[in-house]
Amino acid sequence: MDLSATPPPSDRAAPGRPLVEAHGITKRFGPTVALDDVRITIRAGESHALVGRNGAGKSTLVSVLAGLLRPNSGTVRFDGAPAPSLADRGAWHRRVACVHQKPTIFGDLTVAENLFLGRYPTTFGPVISWRRMRRAARQVLDEWHVPVDVNVLAGRLSVEDTQLVEIARSLSRGVRFIALDEPTARLDSSAIDRLFSHMRRLDRAGVTFLYISHHLEEIYEVCQVVTVLRDARWITTAPVGELPRARLIAEITGEPAAAAAAGSVGRPSKADAPLAVEVDRLSGPSFREVSLTVRAGEAVGLAGLAGSGSHQLAEALAGLHRPTGGRIRILGRPLEPGSAWAALRAGVGFVPRDRHYEGLVPDLSVAENASMTITDRLGPLGMITPKARDAFARRTIADLDIKATGPAQPVTRLSGGNQQKVVLARALATDPKVLVLINPTAGIDVKSRRALLSVVDRALTEGRAVLIASDQLEELRVCDRVLVMFKGTLTTEHAAGWTDHEMVASIEGVTLSHE
Template identity: 55%
Template sequence: MPELEPSAPVVEAIGIAKRFGPTVALADGELTVAAGETHALVGRNGAGKSTMVGVLTGLLKPDAGHVLFNGEPAPPVTDRTAWRERVACVYQHPSIVPHLSVAENLFLHRQPRGRFGLLSPSKLRRQASELLESWSVPVAPDLPGGELTVEQRQLVEIAGALSLGARFVILDEPTAQLEPRAISRLFDRLRALGEQGVTFLFISHHLPEVYEICQRVTVFRDARHIVTDTVENMDHDRLVAAMIGEARGLVEAGADRSAVPDDADTVLGLHDVAVPGFVHGVDLTVRRGEIVGVAGSATSGKRQLAEAITGLRKRTGLVEVGGRPVRPGSVPDALKGGIGYLPGDRHVDGFVAGLSVAENATMTIAGKLGPGGLVLPGNRNRAARTMIDELDVHTAGPDQPVAELSGGNAQKVVMARALASDPEVLVLVQPTAGVDVRSKETLLGVVDEQTREKRGALLVSDELDDLRMCDRVVVMAAGRITAEHPRGWDEAELVAQIEGIGD
């Protein structure tokens, strides 16, 4: 690679735009990272951070805009070797091969060879030792990758990236799985590597870490660049304001909800619920007529909690619906026990694209649509037409393939399926993700109407408009409930807690 010019930023992303079908993932992405700095990229979920990382690493080709490395155009996306020489990304999830040694992982697909072109274990070990020593990574080259701690794995991945020539490293939520002392050691290593000429882009939901390790910060919001400034100039209030913008209040569903009586029946009870690696001893109740919101960062465990309640993940602890225990790890038992579920990604878990609106909407009650478990098309279509009318699904009819619907109408079909079995409690994950304002109002209006008296709801969401309609909101961090807010919470305070900013 050419020598770095002092005046040229290590990387510049200019006017980056990227769409995935109708979804705008990034509309106006701008990022400039100076040599030798640790630069934070922050924003709420869906702000466009992951898309920018994909563009910066050459895994995504932007629809508009361009990337410069050291003032020179980025290589073609097909030239993976050239990209690896310029940039590396250490992700939350390990890329280390567990059954290979540290040395073998460092030189994967490029092992040194000796006489007659044969692999040379001694040369491999020597070069790995030299590489680890040169970057002060205290790990034995013979240690199996599967025995590395998270902290060691990250340092090995950084060393491997630097050995390819990259001096710009993206760290994606690097502290999410680290305990405090390991975080302190990692930051010491980052500072030392910075003094050796390595530049970092630091992506984190834990904003106090931005102030500890970074010199500058860029904020994305709603798929756009909002501001770039020094950390010194971005106090907590200004940073949170940049991330959340002005409260839009577009959705008024549930504005007149009455307070839930203290003696209302409990429809959902969680007692010491845990999901290994994600959720730790959660206790929570949802009363009949109540909507309880669950907020938290992407690493908070909130989605894993919802999946454990609905039988999609193994769990420990007790889940009760109407006082009756629900068997863990069983979706059919959760459904029979009175849980209706709307998953977070309708394209992956929400509907079957090749089936009709009626088939998708009635999946959870297929056994009730005819004798002996047979599905009579007339019964199915009558049930589907009722759902179409109640949820205002814009469709040509029950037989239309759900894949032909708009995002908002497809989400209404998924909501119809969650309600079809007449559940005691709804578990809703990101119920308005990727839908237009009118569909959002319809969906939240349905949740409001369905929970006024008959049932309760647990609503897991990153969207503040979704959470505003809730009777109370709990905040999760590191797998635990860390705060609870009654209706009428302060937006800046809630987001600060979600992002880990203390008082």
């Protein structure tokens, strides 16, 4: 068997013919409707964009198209034939592949081993023919113009080369429909250009892409058709060239371009308040030459998608990353770079972006999690007394209205919203003058979201400075102004009163004047 052979033209859908069709797709997770009568038709040889805000249903639809989820209703067809059963994984792997932000290759295997994982060529029975495998791997990479050494460990590849190896692996299996999920989130501009060149070359070779991205300018550069989802429903499908940028933003947000501005948070100007945070020409691996200020009693949003550098900048303020250049001052004093303990001492409270992996210790109680930043205050000579710790926890539970049976309850038994309140309680425990919050209401219900944002509002009235790094409009709406980051730099500032249309365009890198 020739492992590197490209399927003959007769095995490919004719250009322009529907290659993938989904109709009436509905998917529920308990009471949550993730997809509601969604449809999409992707034609052979085109790059088809799938766009929408977080929660619109994009990931769920891709999982249905990849055979990872069974819809509650609706049909999926490939090249006119019904999709295989979910149990027939081999049939799905021959029809569709997904390249995600997180790589699916094994870093401790070579590129050749990753390319033919699970289908190694053998000789004399079960003995793997390493020579045939390396030769076939080289042929595959040469055919698809992937300049990677087949003998190198995959863990040593760049992000760009990792993605190209994943694409080549799919193509070597005969797949001609590939879903790319936020492929440029971790790439620099030159790597993005090279990826697009590869996509155009593969388009000409009969490969069809479903391109999922928040960076809408990329849609206009590399895709021919776009489908918009909003609130789990299909909104529109149109040729990219017939959909002006302003209209695309309107379809994504559900807000006309000329809609009224979002209401101001109604707080008085803080122009004369003392500076609590000063960032001067700060640089790091994910951002460069960033300068900003936050005054006491002011909420500043730091908006940006994955790859914008907004989260990494916020983490640098909390001491989790050591910048490569520039400086940070908190309350007028230089902040020791790269030290979370120094940030705590300087008066910074921090809520990380993922409560499950970064915010909570799941084996510990509510009291233990909430009091981690003040263990030196809970007993003499640094010894924690359970009485003092539990008294603090009971005050915190009452103050933040945490729904718990008591201080000793395991934090894993709380709802998501109450777990997030525990993370916020820990940030507030040190009585910080600066709060740095990353996606503070992610993954919680509407009631808990409002409760948490009310705590933020109370912190502002107490004179604390708040920096919120997020791409969620409801979180940004509480801010006095919003700074937008795109691909590592600050690009735009919006005062309170921005419209969803304006903010989404800035976050996603769309220049609305280009019509």
